[in-house]
Amino acid sequence: MKLLSRGELLGDTKMEIEPFVDAAKAAEFLHLRPRRILELARQGLIPAYPVGNGSRRVWRFRLSELASSLAAHTVNCPHAAVRTGKGTN
Numbered sequence: 545m546k547l548l549s550r551g552e553l554l555g556d557t558k559m560e561i562e563p564f565v566d567a568a569k570a571a572e573f574l575h576l577r578p579r580r581i582l583e584l585a586r587q588g589l590i591p592a593y594p595v596g597n598g599s600r601r602v603w604r605f606r607l608s609e610l611a612s613s614l615a616a617h618t619v620n621c622p623h624a625a626v627r628t629g630k631g632t633n
Contacts, residue, residue: 564593564604573607574614581605 567578567585574581582603585592591609594601 562606562608564606567603567605570605570607570610574610 565573567581571578571581581590584590585594585603585605591606591613593604595604596602
């Protein structure tokens with residue numbers, strides 16, 4: 545079995561593999577602190593991938609999954625109507 549490298553062709557389909565990022569990059573993307581990102585990951589509130597089986601796991605994230613996860617949550621605040629396009633007019 546041959547492992548595909550990033551961007552290598554598989555038949556007629558080009559496979560683009562999104563890289564994983566660490567908690568610091570995920571935190572920068574979401575404008576949070578890395579510690580908060582790790583707390584949310586441990587609680588299962590954001591999509592995350594634990595690496596390792598020991599007591600100290602390393603967590604990795606995909607930015608597209610974080611964005612999708614946040615966009616899918618219902619937000620209960622007056623400014624959310626503007627962002628979601630659900631106006632009160």
